[in-house]
Amino acid sequence: MNDARLLRRLRRGDETVLPELIRQYSGYVYAIASNILSHALGEEDIEEVVSDSFLSLWENRERIETEMLKAYLAAIARNKAKSALRKARAEEPLEDDLIEISLPNQPEQKILLSELREITHAAVDSLGEPDREIFQRYYYLYQKTADIARALGLKDATVRVKLARGRRRLKDYLEERGFGCEDTHY
Amino acid sequence: MKTRITDLVADCCPENVALGKPDEALALRITDRVQRRLGMDAAPRRRHSKLPRAFLLAAALVLAFGTAAFALAGYGMSLRKPTAEDILVSGFRYEEVVDGKVWNSEILAYPDAGMVFTFACPEESSRTAEFRCFWLPREATEGLTDAEGWTKRLFCSAGDSIPYSITTYDALRDGFQLVLSGEVEVVKEERWGSWKVLEVSSDCSKLVFPTYDRANFILLFDETAGFLVVVSGEEALETLEHIAREMEIRESATAKGEHPDAAMIGLLDLARG
Numbered sequence: 001m002n003d004a005r006l007l008r009r010l011r012r013g014d015e016t017v018l019p020e021l022i023r024q025y026s027g028y029v030y031a032i033a034s035n036i037l038s039h040a041l042g043e044e045d046i047e048e049v050v051s052d053s054f055l056s057l058w059e060n061r062e063r064i065e066t067e068m069l070k071a072y073l074a075a076i077a078r079n080k081a082k083s084a085l086r087k088a089r090a091e092e093p094l095e096d097d098l099i100e101i102s103l104p105n106q107p108e109q110k111i112l113l114s115e116l117r118e119i120t121h122a123a124v125d126s127l128g129e130p131d132r133e134i135f136q137r138y139y140y141l142y143q144k145t146a147d148i149a150r151a152l153g154l155k156d157a158t159v160r161v162k163l164a165r166g167r168r169r170l171k172d173y174l175e176e177r178g179f180g181c182e183d184t185h186y
Numbered sequence: 187m188k189t190r191i192t193d194l195v196a197d198c199c200p201e202n203v204a205l206g207k208p209d210e211a212l213a214l215r216i217t218d219r220v221q222r223r224l225g226m227d228a229a230p231r232r233r234h235s236k237l238p239r240a241f242l243l244a245a246a247l248v249l250a251f252g253t254a255a256f257a258l259a260g261y262g263m264s265l266r267k268p269t270a271e272d273i274l275v276s277g278f279r280y281e282e283v284v285d286g287k288v289w290n291s292e293i294l295a296y297p298d299a300g301m302v303f304t305f306a307c308p309e310e311s312s313r314t315a316e317f318r319c320f321w322l323p324r325e326a327t328e329g330l331t332d333a334e335g336w337t338k339r340l341f342c343s344a345g346d347s348i349p350y351s352i353t354t355y356d357a358l359r360d361g362f363q364l365v366l367s368g369e370v371e372v373v374k375e376e377r378w379g380s381w382k383v384l385e386v387s388s389d390c391s392k393l394v395f396p397t398y399d400r401a402n403f404i405l406l407f408d409e410t411a412g413f414l415v416v417v418s419g420e421e422a423l424e425t426l427e428h429i430a431r432e433m434e435i436r437e438s439a440t441a442k443g444e445h446p447d448a449a450m451i452g453l454l455d456l457a458r459g
Contacts, residue, residue: 023217051220058220098188102187120194
């Protein structure tokens with residue numbers, strides 16, 4: 001069933017859509033949660049995060065503004081999984097994730113994060129394929145480089161090189177817009 | 187400030203990336219957890235797990251409108267394999283004018299008839315039925331429902347196939363016949379309370395104009411109210427039965443209109459029900 005129909009039924013509170021949504025997307029949501037959590041938590045906890053994601057989708061159904069159901073679910077799953085990680089006081093799964101950004105001024109942090117995300121979006125958009133997909137798979141879906149390589153028919157080393165190129169592009173974008181950016185990975 | 191790239195890419199979800207595998211067991215476990223936490227243990231499809239909804243509905247109808255009147259009415263549905271003696275032609279007559287000449291098309295024969303269902307309706311009623319579904323294998327592509335999901339017809343097409351079609355028949359009267367084409371096999375005959383339930387499967391591959399290889403039909407006939415609801419489609423009978431068992435049927439507020447013609451015979455097909 002296509003997303004538009006699922007969303008229509010979801011928004012009008014049709015309970016029968018839940019099993020269909022879960023049948024269609026539980027594998028996807030589980031994969032994201034597992035990518036983020038499997039190094040720190042067990043199967044039971046991961047499934048709990050998957051359940052939480054669908055529960056949140058249902059409870060917030062009247063506030064869903066996007067038509068991109070899959071992306072919306074992915075965002076929920078990421079947030080739930082990262083929250084579970086924090087609760088468990090476990091480490092983030094990616095090693096080359098942290099960057100140090102020096103601020104051009106001292107605006108409110110929330111506004112700043114929003115601006116940083118816009119810049120990041122533009123930087124990611126500027127990447128050609130398959131670099132963009134690799135960057136998204138790695139940093140958004142938390143896929144391991146070996147899995148990305150397998151999915152795209154590339155060598156693991158090639159994926160790592162392209163990830164480094166993506167990080168360099170992000171740094172350039174940030175610096176061009178007045179942000180200092182330091183990281184040993186660059 | 188230190189931040190994470192994974193936080194910065196929060197708006198960068200990749201499109202069209204396949205991730206994860208369909209896992210029916212996982213889906214069932216998650217569904218169970220979510221429904222339990224939402225207090226949906228009494229979800230429609232589970233609420234009356236031991237009794238088909240149709241049975242409950244029939245009981246409700248009888249209580250609402252008086253047992254005696256319906257019970258005495260004695261509506262019935264019988265079936266037979268057509269014989270050579272059967273005259274299976276439509277009573278429907280129409281005229282077409284071509285080049286000023288009137289052509290009568292009074293005989294619509296059913297040479298491929300594999301089964302005939304005949305209805306006994308001793309007391310012609312003006313009442314009609316409507317239904318709502320609590321489970322469907324996929325969303326309908328045609329058929330308007332009201333806010334609560336009540337309707338008289340739902341139809342689902344997928345490319346060239348018709349997974350399912352659900353229709354109420356409001357034009358029944360005494361002696362009315364429905365013809366099903368193809369090589370028809372009666373798979374199941376049951377009684378769900380006052381509902382007579384017939385599950386039939388038709389091999390349509392040898393029809394003169396085959397549009398599908400096999401079509402399945404479940405005829406639900408309420409012998410107390412004379413309602414006929416047909417769940418049909420190219421889906422397996424098990425799937426169609428799942429739909430039927432998760433349906434609720436009731437009398438609609440719409441009265442049966444006048445018969446537009448004298449048709450006493452009709453064709454049972456997927457497009458119609």
